[in-house]
Amino acid sequence: MTGTIVDGAVVVTGVGVASALGTGLEAHRAALREGRDGLRRIERFDTSRMSAHLGGTWPGWDGRVQPEPGRDLGLAESAADFPLHELALVAAREAWQGACLGPVEPRRAALVFGTCFGHGFSEFHAVADRVAAGLDLGGPRITISTACASSTNAIGLACDLLLRERADVVVAGGADTLLREAFAGFSALGVLSADKCAPFSEPVGTTLGEGAGFVVLERAPEALRRGITPWGSIHGYGLSADGFHETTPDPSGAGVARAIRGALLHAGWDARAIDFVSAHATGTTNNDRIEWSVLERELGGPGAPPPPVSGSKGQLGHTQGAAGALELILALICQREGQVPSTLHFRGARPGCPSDPVAAPQPRVHSVSRALKLSAAFGGANAVLAYGAPGIAPARCIGSPSRVVVRGVGVVGPAGSYARPGVDELTRRRAVGPCAEVDLGRIGVDPRRLDRSARWLTAASVLALGDGGRPLQGEASVRTGLFLGATRMPGESSRRCQEAIRRHGIAGTSASAFARMSVNAPAGACSRALGLLGPTTTVSIGPGSGLLALVLAVEWLALRSDADRMVAGGLDERTSPDGEDGGDEAECAACLVLGRTADVREEETVILAAGWGLAGPEDAGEAARQALAGREAVDGVFVDGEPRDVAALTRWLAPGASLGLVDAAAFWGTSEASRSCVLAALAVAHLDAGTASSVLVVAARGTSSVALRLERSRG
């Protein structure tokens, strides 16, 4: 086990907001007081051929327009006048200033940033980098991209960082812009309302918005020492996968229910203790009805209705990656006044919806001690945050951490696809080029609806699970999760979407291509194909994303009890399409399956995830130090990226180490997200073969530095 776990409260000491309601706390307070919404006609691009014309645009960008969609207008150029980090920094700075922090050691200040589409549908981790740089944050910088659940997930992960003492201050939240291409995609999906979004009511449909919302999180004792009155406390979070459809939620609501239970379990709370829910409530028929039926079941009972539930998308619009954070902040603003935010535009409940979702222009007086923030995203990723009033003491039970072991490995790459590959298979020839073809049908996976990215990820997961490709059933299904590290949108679907726009115009966007081109879409498709319905997330730190996903999965199994196995890894779909030279690119998906030693027979030799570390960019040494805690040296240090701090890494090698320093680039082409997982696969191969008894795997080039120590051990 690495490092300490602090059993303490996490509090919100600063909040910052920018949205359709305006810029800054005061603007939002005023809007809430006056019962206003920020939804208005979209001026920045032509909506005449779309199914909706309203949006929640940030007034800070009034007057800016997107260039006309010419033949060769790329997504990046289209977004040029709407730099995401600019919007994000407006809110992040306000939160930072509001926290009245004293001098902070930069390496102990982290950022967890949620976004759907990044800047121009790319640069996901780069935006986080710019935001962190703008605030002088030198600690881990993590981007979470699980569509509309991104910032909810981000705030939850930020708490983990604090309680694991990887940071002392974390700026967490999300941001997204409202661009024509995204608008067209949602329009093609038929989810946009012709009128202003009316959660739980008529007319059906959502209104797209944009914005940025950030909170500053700290461990309670530090904040209290400064005499800060926190906005609230964060107690836990739950994640789950629907595994149902690209865009439609599971009609049974089982996925959302699992995420709610996961959050309650993490917080140590009883469902009956919840006195408010900020729902996802997009205004679409499916979402609202399913969400309400789950809330009735999980938080209500015979004769006992659920607590007040409201949705804030009527005020803000659907702010995509920022939704969780912005809606939480509205709730915190109200909570401080002894109120809860209201649901706007309510004209009577749709079938299956609550008759009173706090329907009113203004917030309602209602004291909140413990509450939930729900988010349900495209791709089926659900995230639920358990938060509360500032003074609520932590109730979480912290048992001793479990030992986590590697149960399987799957690598799909240029040289072929392998289950638990040996050293030779991984290093015989330098791997460059597209993935070797995989016949999914023969493995037993339905290849329909799987684009290139989804195919490789699913194949690698099948190989790592070692179960013949059959979808998981029953308990195993809901207790096996999937954590993915990725850096780009799936190329094939993205190109197909852009091709559709080129051929048919913006109003002819391909709905299916749009649905499959989000960063988390491959994870959603894989969870659907294989029945991986446990906790899920998609993270990016640029190079090394896969290793981060692996480490977060290890930590989840070590500290949580709602999953028994985790599939975790990295994915890189080639950037150059068929026929074009990919240069040094190696297309790849590499996954490990993790479990607990409790599930392993006693005499069995296992590969243990013995330690792990997370630090800021260009701080591989610190990540390695954390991972080595409790041990003096290792037989091999495997590095992805130029080892900037070579001295700091080689010092961990045992004298006469059997493997020494291994550079990933020596045997594997450029695979930003997955190469670090290929390194982990190689480490496992060496440990299996007995050529080493401990290996440190380090990702040193991303927006965070990550390290994982793997060891041979007796079960």
Next chain:
Amino acid sequence: MTAARDLDAYLERRERTLDEVRRLMASIIDYRGDPADIDPDAGLFGTGLGLDSLDAVEVLIGLEIDLGVRLEGDDAMRLGLRSVNAVVDVVMRARGELR
């Protein structure tokens, strides 16, 4: 004689349009086999080819752009899209090739 010639003309146009519609459906469902194996009466949604709501959008766009036929109205969509042959009927009717 006229009747026989009319029939021949109709059958030829029918086979041609059936082929067009099969190829459109094959591209939408990423069909790995020969489009000629798609049964003319195969259902589109639910049973048969198993298209879903996402695919429905593609079908409408494909019909408009590739086959030049625009389907309007809920009922037109519901009835016009029940099977491959139903789509062929819609296309032929729009082209004046079906009474």
Next chain:
Amino acid sequence: MSREMLEAELHGLRSSAGSSRADHIAVIRVDGPGAFDLLEHASTRRLYLREGQMRHTLLLHEDAGILADVYIGSADDGLYVLAEGPAEAELVAWLQALRERQFPSARVEVCGQAAERVTLGVDGPYAWEVVSGLLGRAVLGMPYLTLLRREDTLCLRAGKTGEYGYLLVVPRSQATELEARLAEVGRPLGLVTVGREALDVCALENGHFSMRSLRETALARPLTPIELQQQWRVAYDKVFVGSEALRARRAEGPRVRATSFTADGALAPGQTVQLGGDDAGEILAATFSPSLGAWVGTALLTRRLAHPHIELEATSEAGVVHLTTRTPPLIDNLSLHVDPHKHSFATRASPAETAP
């Protein structure tokens, strides 16, 4: 059965719901580590089953003739095969023989359920309302071809009438009580009891393949999924019982194809159909449809003529019957216009308002 009784059953099936005993469906539970591989090998299409999912597929004889029209589903206690065609004992024996041939060392249990279970059917535009009244709200959200278990009842959403359809597999000991509760829940919802014949008429009206319309014919021996327009549930790149023979038939090029029709007079299976005096094929199945006020059915027609909107004749001592080939389904099913989350039988509009 009298014409009036059949019409009443059909009216119920098409406007509210009809319940039936599905004794013609063999229910077999297949369990054990080798269960999936066995059924995957038997099935004409790959199963890809998540728990709670069903696949509509076929079992063929070695000569590619159709043995059974089946649903295969994954429940919490194993895989279920719901088959029309063979009797339970025959199908159990067939599966066991297949296991011995293909997977001799595999551990598979093949258990016919007839001794312990009874299968009921509920079909119609408001069948969902009846079944959810019986088993709870979870039924409302069930997508097509999924299943769920409520206590001892296995509820599967399938159906071959073009309306909402559910099969309920219940313990024999509870069947009577359940049927009574079903009748009680269904009374205010217009539930009627229906028999095989009414369901078969609905299947023909909707162009659904039925084992009962399969017959021996010289036009194609045997009748395979190709002639019967069932290739949508065949994976040609897969090995299954009969795959070789089927691929051979496909390579030959089928000479006839099953085509739906309406007609102005009675027709019998086997009757020759002609176009301008030349033989064009023969009747496969035919019945009178009160909804359409015409005879409906399917005919095996020569490939060239196997298209809709063609006028044909069939001559007998009774006279000449005029047929027109059609694009099925022949009915605008009311179910297409009913949304379980918005509508209910009690507040339904009058038939005139919802007529196509």
